[in-house]
Amino acid sequence: MKNIYVILLMGSVLLFTACDMLDIKPTGKVIPTTLAEYRALMATAYQTVPDARGLAGFRSDEMYVKNDSWELDRYAKIERWDDYSALGQTTTFEWKNFYTALFLANYTIEQQGAITEGSEEDIHQLIGECYLMRAYMHFLLVNLYGQPYSRSGALDTKAIPLKLDSDINGIQKRNTVAQVYESVLSDIAEAERLINKESWENKFSYRFTVLSVRALRSRAYLYMGNWEGAYLAAESVLAEKSTLEDFNAETYALPNHYQSVEAITALERIMSSNYNQAGAVSSALLSMYGEGDLRPDAYFKVADKNGDRFSQKGGKDDFRCSFRVGEMYLNAAEAAAQSGKLVQARTRLLELMQKRYTPEAYTAKTTRVNAMDKEALIQEIGNERARELAFEGHRWFDLRRTTRPRIEKVLGDVTYVLEQDDPRYTIQIPREAIAANPELAN
Template sequence: MTKNIYIILALLTSILFSSCDSFLDIQPVGKVIPNTLAEYRALMTTAYKTNQFQDKAYSEMRTDEIVISSDRNDQSSFSAIETWNDLNSPSGTATFGWSNYYNAIFYANSIIDKKDQITEGSKEDIEQLVGEAYLFRSYLHFILVNLYGQPYTKDGAPETKAIPLKLSVDLEEVPSRNTVKEVYTSILSDIQTARGLIHQKEWESKYLYRFSVPSIDAFEARVRLYMGEWQKAYEMAEQALAQKSTLEDMNGEMLPNNFESTEMITAYEFMFSVSSNKACLVSPSFLQKYDNTDLRLTKYFTAPDEENNRISAKGGEAKFTCTFRTGELYLNSAEAAARLDKLPEARARLLQLMEKRYTPTGYDNKKNTVNAMSQTELINEILEERARELIFEGHRWFDLRRTTRPRIQKELGGSIYVLEQDDARYTLRIPQEAIDANPGLMN
């Protein structure tokens, strides 16, 4: 890497630690800017690294999966998140990211803005890089709208205000909040643009954090599922599975969210740190979803401690880095097919996953049960299997939001805490510091 790139990255990295009046909390890069493909690739690598925060882990704490440990430090950091106390959370409570997303989006926008001026690289490699920038921007907007906007599938939600779209490098612009529908329209537009640019079908292990051709289909399948567009969700999931369909066998040692797993498509997000993983005990009621023929019971969780508590065996280490994997695609395909009343197709995809997750006896029982299910029963079973399979991977909160937004009750320290059916707290409040910087975010 040249000295010039080090200067560029130093200037750009300083964005993260500087303050300014903009609600995005980002500053321009100054007069030293990248020019070559190598320099812009270094910038994109910085963008990927910028988004190493734990919002999906924090969102899981709000679900029925997790109970925060009684450790004083864990309670100080996470109890308000666990109990949906968003208005009066005490000092020391972990905070969801906001400006971090926009910092990372700024990097992507910088690449997109200068895409026709990148030098010293092949047309194919430049297009790949720019395509990644589009998909990256799209993905971060997707996370933001699912944290701070109403669920697309809720009646009337597409027309409600959500988050600002940031599609330019203009730091003087103070954008207003876009509607949920506008954000999703932009997400799909960026995905479509990325389709015409990304050509890399698979990355070697050390570059698995980068987006590839299967990443596009996997991402669009998830987006369409969240929108309730079942036919497109099914088509995209099947298109992705046509490229990669391998599944881990739970009789082996490899966990499917390990970046080296045969299931891995994109290993971008690090969900749980050592401290957050240690703080999150698996809810006893959630553990009841696993029967004794389910191989994941001993693979996804640690053995019970002296107080009969278990924590996730799927987090707390850098090797558990995962954004898209085939196990989710089987479930996306199965759910979309079931909702389309394509029951044979839905059963087939669900059972293919189950065969790798249960003992032979357990699988035979599941097969008989699944094959006898009605459409409604099958959809419910797929959602339950989704909960079991994707636990601690950042899906549960979003899945609850897009489906039934159920009532959740937690009894903690002798007190009862309730998230009511369709509670407003299923959507996070935009951080107060962002509102203070841009009061227009209240509108």
């Protein structure tokens, strides 16, 4: 059964066709044996990674669904945190795609000793990518369907099933939040041992590298509240790659573009064309940008006839971003501030701000940031994350891992409320998944 599944997947390898992001072509073989064939199998895993972070953005306070019947049918229940009524045409979070990517990674890990026609170094690189894929899929899943790690009592609550083998016949049971994070950190460590590629040429920039490992570790530790670990991991990235796009320059790329100088891993297409057409910028987000901030004009289109503004950071395959340099500056700043390293926190925050504000606005920001105490600085860094990482799939996760605030949305004539620390900060496992495996309901 397993081999039949692999045959089907090998026969339907989907390629990154935009931006010249092409991997290996299907080989026509029945069972993969060579490194090239397993690389093609992993191309399918990369292609299968869902754009769930973008879809989750509709639940946050940074966007709203424009008033169009087609978009409302697909996204309104998500933005209104309506997880219990009949789905209708509501877009799903592609649970099965996470586990398809996990299957492919696990199968390749299990077969590593049988891979032929490849150097030891290249085989290690591929297997390391499989471990990091497994870590990242579990990390995304637990942050969609598990309690926030930082919430009191969350570690012992059930989250999602860990999938650490390619057996497709076993009945999967949910693991706890603590168990999932333990597995994620273990897989990151194994990936670090094996991955040896410092960078890829642009057409392969979706593949994981040495810096991808450190970037994921920084994010995972940040979500766990392991401030020292998050800071050290972010700083280890910045020691190797620290260049930011300069919005004061005559020309620059948007920082989540796959060819940006900030790109670390250009894998996820966070805002698909459908999401991008449906999700308008909220007034709450726009109000966070002050005078002299160059990002609103760079990140968002001018208002249309209905007064809606839409993101310029998505809608095309050019905008693929899982990890980038700007996030690492913010991770380092937040982790440093939380652990009382206020000088280091201010330094990293201001280095980012210098590239995003006019010189006059940056001077004023510098004065204010340098006068902030710990609490004010942490709040400013959180606001800066909202401004900088807008429409890149971070806002929902930042809200749920920190204060889980009350959010109120007035849509039409109806007010919708997500209360402080609301249970709906954790998404329900899809009904179709539970129907296929009733153990997921326990």
